[in-house]
Amino acid sequence: MRGRNKSNRGCAAFGAGLASLGPAAAWAEMRVNLPEGVTPISHEVYDLHMLILAICAAIGVLLFAVMFYSIYAHRRSKGAVAVQFHEHALVEVLWTVVPFVILVAMAVPATKSMIALHDTGEADVTVKVTGYQWKWQYEYLEDGIKFVSNLKTPSEQIYDGAAKGENYLLEVDNPLVLPVNKKVRFLITAADVLHAWWVPEFGWKQDATPGFVNEGWARIEKPGTYRGQCTELCGRGHGFMPIVVEARSEAEYAEWVEERKQERAAAEAASAETFTMEQLMEEGAKVYNASCAACHQAKGEGVPGAFPAIAGSATAKGPVGAHMNIVLNGRPNTAMMPFGGQLDDLHIAAVVTYERNAFGNGVGDRVQPADVKAARGR
Numbered sequence: 001m002r003g004r005n006k007s008n009r010g011c012a013a014f015g016a017g018l019a020s021l022g023p024a025a026a027w028a029e030m031r032v033n034l035p036e037g038v039t040p041i042s043h044e045v046y047d048l049h050m051l052i053l054a055i056c057a058a059i060g061v062l063l064f065a066v067m068f069y070s071i072y073a074h075r076r077s078k079g080a081v082a083v084q085f086h087e088h089a090l091v092e093v094l095w096t097v098v099p100f101v102i103l104v105a106m107a108v109p110a111t112k113s114m115i116a117l118h119d120t121g122e123a124d125v126t127v128k129v130t131g132y133q134w135k136w137q138y139e140y141l142e143d144g145i146k147f148v149s150n151l152k153t154p155s156e157q158i159y160d161g162a163a164k165g166e167n168y169l170l171e172v173d174n175p176l177v178l179p180v181n182k183k184v185r186f187l188i189t190a191a192d193v194l195h196a197w198w199v200p201e202f203g204w205k206q207d208a209t210p211g212f213v214n215e216g217w218a219r220i221e222k223p224g225t226y227r228g229q230c231t232e233l234c235g236r237g238h239g240f241m242p243i244v245v246e247a248r249s250e251a252e253y254a255e256w257v258e259e260r261k262q263e264r265a266a267a268e269a270a271s272a273e274t275f276t277m278e279q280l281m282e283e284g285a286k287v288y289n290a291s292c293a294a295c296h297q298a299k300g301e302g303v304p305g306a307f308p309a310i311a312g313s314a315t316a317k318g319p320v321g322a323h324m325n326i327v328l329n330g331r332p333n334t335a336m337m338p339f340g341g342q343l344d345d346l347h348i349a350a351v352v353t354y355e356r357n358a359f360g361n362g363v364g365d366r367v368q369p370a371d372v373k374a375a376r377g378r
Contacts, residue, residue, distance in 0.1 A: 035200050038226065038247070039218045042203025044113045052106055059102070117204060120217045123185035125178065131188075131195030131208035131230065132337060134237035134294055138176050141187075145260045148342045149174045150290040151240045155298045158240075170227045173290055175244040179253035180223055186216045192337060193235065199228035199243055207232065220247040235335075236306070237294045267344040271369040275346075277353070280366060284354025287347045292355075295335065300359035307335065311359035320365050324352055324375045340376065345369035 036046045074080035128139040132148075139146040152171040156162040165171070178184050188197050190208040197216075198205030205228075206216045220226075230241040248256065275283075289298065295307040302309030310316050315323050327348055330338035339348065349367040356363040 037201040037203045038221050038224070039202050040221075041113070041117055041218070042201060044116060045203040048109050048113050051109065055102060055106065118215070120185045120215045122183065123217060124182040125184045126187065127176070127178075127184060128187045129189070129197055129208065131190040131192075131197070131234070131241075132342075133192050133235050133335065134230070134241040135291070136176075136197070136241070136243060137191075137342060138174075140257075143257050143261065145257065145264070147174050147260075148291070149176065149244070151242060151294070153240075155289070155293065159298075167227065169239060170229065170242045170244070172242055172244045175225070175246045177246045177248060177253060177256050178218075178220060179250050180220050180247050182250070183217060183219050186218070188214045188216060192335075194232045195230050195234050195241070196232040197228070197243065198231045199226050199245055201226045202228075205231055220245075223247050223249060236303075240294055267346060270344075270346045271373045274368055274370075275349075277357075277366050280350045280353040281357060283347065284350035284352075285358070287343065287351040288354050288358075291339065291343070292351065300355070310355050311361065313361075316355050316359075316361045317363055320352070320356065320367060320371075321375065323356065324348065324367065324372060327352055328372070328375060345372040345376075348372045 034046055034049050035042070037043060074082075126141045128141060130137040130139070134151070136149045137146065138149060149172045151169065152173045153165065153167075153169050154162065157164050157168060186197070186206070188206045188208045189212060190210045192210065194210070195208035196205055197208055202216075202218045202220075204216055206214045208214070224247055226245045226247065228243040228245075230238060230243075232238075234241065288296075292310075296302050296310045297307075300310035302311075308315075315326060326336065328338060328340040330336045343351070346369045349369045349372045352367045352372075353365065355361070356365045356367075
């Protein structure tokens with residue numbers, strides 16, 4: 001901790017020097033060093049970075065000092081004559097032993113940090129993270145909570161030139177909520193292509209690979225909102241896949257868990273209710289914009305050669321059962337993923353109803369949650 005405080009003062013002094021070069025606002029968002037982060041691992045990574053940076057800087061200063069001194073002291077104008085020799089036992093030993101000692105000085109703390117990074121045992125909370133194009137699904141294994149986190153930035157800011165918000169492309173509808181001072185274990189995978197889950201303040205990132213489960217952990221030390229994003233080139237919507245983590249106190253986290261459980265019970269109860277066309281269309285528009293618009297576009301026009309249009313499509317105007325089946329189970333060997341595990345009966349019913357009646361389709365079908373429940377075979 002003492003070394004980190006010293007490095008903080010050094011970085012602060014450097015930042016003050018930068019600020020003197022221009023307006024403070026111009027430098028406000030410019031980072032000149034790694035973030036210290038809010039987890040024990042992030043602190044270890046930061047300290048290791050500063051140690052190796054100091055070693056590299058010292059080596060650089062020493063070598064350049066010797067080089068410049070030699071150039072100056074043995075220049076031709078002074079009549080210097082190069083010494084001719086082929087072996088020197090002391091030099092041979094020094095340039096073998098000294099680099100070895102330096103590498104060991106780096107390797108020992110680096111190995112300790114790597115071992116700590118992969119120690120996911122004795123976790124208090126376990127969250128399964130699944131990457132989809134282009135969203136994240138979070139599942140709290142102990143509490144049976146599962147939801148999808150989608151980009152919340154309005155399409156007008158992305159495509160229509162509207163003023164950008166403060167957290168442009170780094171805001172979601174459902175953030176990952178975690179307790180502070182508890183060890184959280186992450187099980188990270190993907191359902192389609194390669195993704196990578198990364199929050200800078202946690203001090204690590206982990207690949208999300210289809211068919212494999214990678215692990216990571218964090219113990220967040222203070223409440224707050226921490227933002228990250230997918231760091232793998234996972235397709236044309238790669239830039240629309242942010243991560244938002246809300247760290248809350250233990251009491252606030254317990255309240256949130258209880259609220260989520262109540263929402264799940266309400267969603268299950270909704271399978272027996274009947275909804276009006278207006279209700280389904282309103283809810284369906286929300287689901288479509290969050291889960292479908294990234295591929296099929298906001299007005300249902302699709303992307304030629306990549307994603308089919310919803311407007312006027314044979315799916316939206318064809319048999320409603322086939323439409324529900326595609327939304328529930330996806331289409332093999334295409335980018336159309338199954339949404340049956342991501343959305344509940346009400347949301348599936350709402351989005352199917354919306355797609356069949358929006359974008360000029362006007363089929364008139366009204367799908368109820370009970371219809372979706374029956375299509376699931378439950």
